[in-house]
Amino acid sequence: MHLDHDEEDYNLSLAKFESMLKTNKVLFFDSEEFEEIILHYLDIGKANLAKKALKLGLEQHPKSTGLKLVQVEMLVYEDKLDQAEKLLNELYAIEPTNEEIFIQKANIYSKRDHHEKAVELLQTALLYTEDYADVYNLIGMEYLFMDNLELAKENFIKCLEEDFEDQSALYNVVYCFEFLDQNLEAIEYLKTYIDRNPYSEIAWHQSGRLYYGVKDYENAVRAFEFATYIDDEFIGAYLEKGKSLERLKRYEEAIESYNRTIELDDPTSYALLRIGKCHEKLGNKAEALKFFNKTVHEDPLLDKGWIAITDFYVRQKNYQKALFYVNKALAIDDQNRLYWKRFASINKAMKLFEEAEFGYRKAVEFGDYQLDTWLFWVDMMQNMGEYNNAILTLMQASEYFPEEAEVEYRMAGLHLMLNETEKGNFHLNNALRLNSKHQTVLEELFPMVWERPSVQEYIAKHTKPE
Template structure:
């Protein structure tokens, strides 16, 4: 690929400047060359070289407004806002119609969280600038800082009217629409944008995302197809397309798209996991397992990978294998509530009740406060005859679920087992009030209690 004359001149200026630094010879550069050299170093994060270039530039061109504005930019970068402001005021006295002065003043206001003042200054800059797109983009960013998404959206749209190719503005417009819950409006806007700029793979990709978000999966796939036709290495579009195919239960097509992402880049654990899930849904257990194993090999810390293998074996009722994998997962992360819940469930299936009780206890300890987890744990404690522990656990659960009939029926049953009839009747009364028809729970979980005449009479009295 041939370089343009501008690029050649720029590269020449840069190498000339760097050879000057090595030889300590002072060479002459015009002010614009210096500006490009300084901004290059700033973009590269090489602040020391940028400062060195600026010092030499100002020695050679002490009156250059452009260089002084670059100096302001560097002072702002270093948070020397007062110095920057002083220099800007001097420049304003000389060139009151230079839009860059207003842009830098706005930048200082933005740094001080004076975003409304920054917008005022940027609106003045609009009067003097030729680059409307850039200024509208900056105004949009200020509105984002103020959480005024409607005005931000309007500014980014104006930016795109001036420069259709501004990708950051395009992303920001979509972000504003989504944040404002205006997905259909965003779709309408992107369709109009695509009419003007049909070869924008970013626009097609964003359109696909929005269709996916409102569950229009066929339209999403069509949009992702266009994105990948324009750029056949657009990894994100292939990934999103695969997800849409999954939603439509078109698993072969989903696998094809996930495979393409792996061809384009190193295999991601997410793509491997999803391929495993697709193969499992197609009934190809061998390939499903192969991809689940590759997932945990690729990323041993990804809990979804270990859970996929464990759940795969649970569905096959191969509890030995399921337990083997959940134990491997726990060896890597023994504070993962999802692992402990599965550890408990598998042990329960294998009639290892003490291990199951330990698993549910750990799941709750690490943040699983789901009602089913509390109830499974309590039912095992009851089965083990640990009535007091079961009651304490239910009382703890009732703090999360204060009006849950299943907790109240269990508390009633346990208190009856301990012959604490006052507390038992209190909780039975609560349970019957919350869901009368569920008294069958007592018969299922506490047949001894259910058989008591006193309990039958109490329920009958409540019915009346």
């Protein structure tokens, strides 16, 4: 009831101030009202109205320390740090034990990237403040700026000991634990936090995320469930619960969880995609396809949606349909390497080598430097009889994979196909040194070369008996 009354007074003050601006009548406000009005306008980004309120406030209350501290905030907001510091020094001479002066001084040092000095000032503020939580939170932030995650974590924990409902500090504690790769310690910390604050849906949700991170999916599901019991409209928790249930192969329950997010809000492409994936795992092919189509309808730019449909048809060996969908995807984004690789693979499966070669070339052009992409690309060139281009491409690939037997066997085969015996033997020697068991690459891709007695003699001579 008290809070509602305060809120009402606050809204009345704002309405009264805005009415005064419209009528040009000067009305009286106490200094705290002015402070709230100014901070309100700063929060919503209306700096001009904040300045007007500050000017009027200081005219009516020229000695108000509170208003002068708000003036400091405004000067800092405008990056007028020297003026802000000068005003703070004047205020310090009047009120040397006002913690807000130290907090604002720390803010200025922080803005100047002097974070250690900012921490010193905040430590002094702790001697005078009644709001320990806020100061510990600020110290934690300074340590974050200094990349000292251990001390940042320590201070965010102190903040939560003073005010366990500070959600930003809770998120920051978990962030520090995760950054320090201390997921199990974070889980233990959250257990103690939940003992104090069992109805914190944020804590349960973060706990679920951490359990998921360490692959404890049973406990992850349990934690996300608690988060949804506390807040039955917590979309993020339903999504994460669905992911965890998928990991446990409980696909029908996962679908229920994803469906709940769709009931609560507009369907997201992510939820639709996951429902489709679950239906596919359950063997409900028609339902899976329906949801994959809904995914790309909802978000045509989501590559995972197009990939899901394309891969669905590839698994059915329906290459014509797969090609139809990957072409639709490429019409939307023709610089997506994942699309080009699939375009290439489908054409390869259909023995359309020129199209496949083009697809692999595009995939590499747009940043796919995976070994198999290079090798498939080269194999397509070989099938087309483009041996010299294939060699040039392998030379590019060897920059990324300098000691790769698969590359060397292909280099050997191509050079020997061109009757460049010295170069062929050089690469064959490299290949045998790197992995003699992969001779089958030469046998499968270059049978004519493999059958040459000179090649068999070379392999026998350069293969050490086991």
